[in-house]
Amino acid sequence: MTRKTVRIAMNGVTGRMGHRQHLVRSILAIRAQGGLDLGDGDVLWPEPVLVGRREHALRALAEQHGLEHFSTDVDAVLADRTVELYFDAQVTSAREEALKKAIAAGKHIYTEKPTATGLAGALELARLAHEKGVRHGVVQDKLFLPGLRKLKRLVDGGFFGRILSVRGEFGYWVFEGDWQSAQRPSWNYRAEDGGGIVVDMFPHWEYVMHELFGRVTSVQAVATTHIPQRFDENGKPYDATADDAAYGIFELDGPQGPVIAQINSSWAVRVNRDELVEFQVDGTEGSAVAGLRNCRVQHRATTPKPVWNPDLPAAYAFRDQWQELPDNEEFDNGFKAQWELFLRHVYADAPYHWDLLAGARGVQLAELGLKSSAEGVRLDVPEIQL
Known part of the structure; x- marks a missing residue:
């Protein structure tokens, strides 16, 4: 069995939803179970890079959860070729521009909704991601x-x-x-x-x-x-x-x-x-x-x-x-379940249709x-x- 480390830039994890559901109950929960088994002998090991505006809050969060990497410089994180995936849980007004930068940097995209402040911006994000050839997904947690x-x-x-x-x-x-x-x-x-x-x-x-x-x-x-x-x-x-x-x-x-x-x-x-x-x-x-x-x-x-x-x-x-x-079955945390589906989509080519175009319908x-x-x-x- 081979373990593949995937570095994920997580922007907005000092907020309530980004911290509790996406960092703790999803990414850290996947790590706690030993990683994500892709079913082909490979195990995916997510390595979060915490991103935000307040260094002291990021540092405290990293220390609390035993994490090494955090930064207030989103541009530097996106320029890092070892970071493969960008996640956004910022306030809505800041999301669209950050997603554009991440797509331009060639990062796979996973994001909270709404993806933009208007339909035109949401459709542009979907087009840009499609043209760049990156994988993209939008959180639709209620389905899970x-x-x-x-x-x-x-x-x-x-x-x-x-x-x-x-x-x-x-x-x-x-x-x-x-x-x-x-x-x-x-x-x-x-x-x-x-x-x-x-x-x-x-x-x-x-x-x-x-x-x-x-x-x-x-x-x-x-x-x-x-x-x-x-x-x-x-x-x-x-x-x-x-x-x-x-x-x-x-x-x-x-x-x-x-x-x-x-x-x-x-x-x-x-x-x-x-x-x-x-x-x-x-x-x-x-x-x-x-x-x-x-x-x-x-x-x-x-x-x-x-x-x-x-x-x-x-x-x-x-x-x-x-x-x-x-x-009739055990239900895992809904946010974690969708994270696992998206990671399998990116790294094991599993089907996935909750993409930026689906996010644009919500906008x-x-x-x-x-x-x-x-x-x-x-x-x-x-x-x-x-």
């Missing part, structure tokens, strides 16, 4: 959640019959930052810094709908800022210029006919559901409700027959009428969602290509 993998199992098995509709509820109360600290960074609520829930979440909903139910063909959305003032990391008040809630209706081109999806996203909602995100899928033969980890089903044959009668209290609990779907939907909200109209979502 246990709950959605169970949901995909139901779709593939024909459980639903003809799928009619999808209803999604996502969100939680993000504290304003005055009397309790906020759970999200302040830039998320400033449009000028690339913030906003549409820009953040519509790319997620695009790939979930596209992969599970069908291509999005139209969008009608209302985006709003429910909390107009928040407090930053230093306790100073600032105007929230970005949307913190969005209510969208999407038409999908399903394999058996049109599907209507309605998804609410909010950082100003208190959770009254089993998980922070849930999708209910209704079809002619059955329904399912999937969250981060769990999935409940109700088949046509076991569907009760409710009768509307507001004069009498319900004699039963509706949720008790659903059946919990078993795991397109966010862009059209904001336009729909601003103009108060339903908009078509045209297919995009290089």
Whole structure:
């Protein structure tokens, strides 16, 4: 067995998502299991090179995890021929330019979303990567959640019959930052810094709908800022210029006919559901409700027959009428699972289709969602290509 070391520039790992999910629970977890077995006698050993703007934070992170390499000079890292892959988890506004530099340097690209601040920039990244001949992938982590993998199992098995509709509820109360600290960074609520829930979440909903139910063909959305003032990391008040809630209706081109999806996203909602995100899928033969980890089903044959009668209290609990779907397999961390697929794509030529063009579809939907909200109209979502 041969061990191949792969040096990966990881930009933005001092942030919450970059640190916890991508560095610790993905790359370091792969190292903890002895590397990634490529199945041909080779084991891939990822060697992260931490990149960022704050040297003291990078140094502390490297010392915490026993890593040797870090730098605040992204250009020097990209010029290093021993670095083969570039990963980006920076703030959205800084990502597009950094990805362009990495592609020009001939690095394989793996990046968080959204890939750019607009569709034109996202498509340019996809074209540049294609022309340069580098491998490229975009994080689409929700597809690897246990709950959605169970949901995909139901779709593939024909459980639903003809799928009619999808209803999604996502969100939680993000504290304003005055009397309790906020759970999200302040830039998320400033449009000028690339913030906003549409820009953040519509790319997620695009790939979930596209992969599970069908291509999005139209969008009608209302985006709003429910909390107009928040407090930053230093306790100073600032105007929230970005949307913190969005209510969208999407038409999908399903394999058996049109599907209507309605998804609410909010950082100003208190959770009254089993998980922070849930999708209910209704079809002619059955329904399912999937969250981060769990999935409940109700088949046509076991569907009760409710009768509307507001004069009498319900004699039963509706949720008790659903059946919990078993795991039937062990589910690894979703971010780690996709990292492993991408590394196999780069170094073992395994198939992989969550690329920069797929990422551009998410940017397109966010862009059209904001336009729909601003103009108060339903908009078509045209297919995009290089």
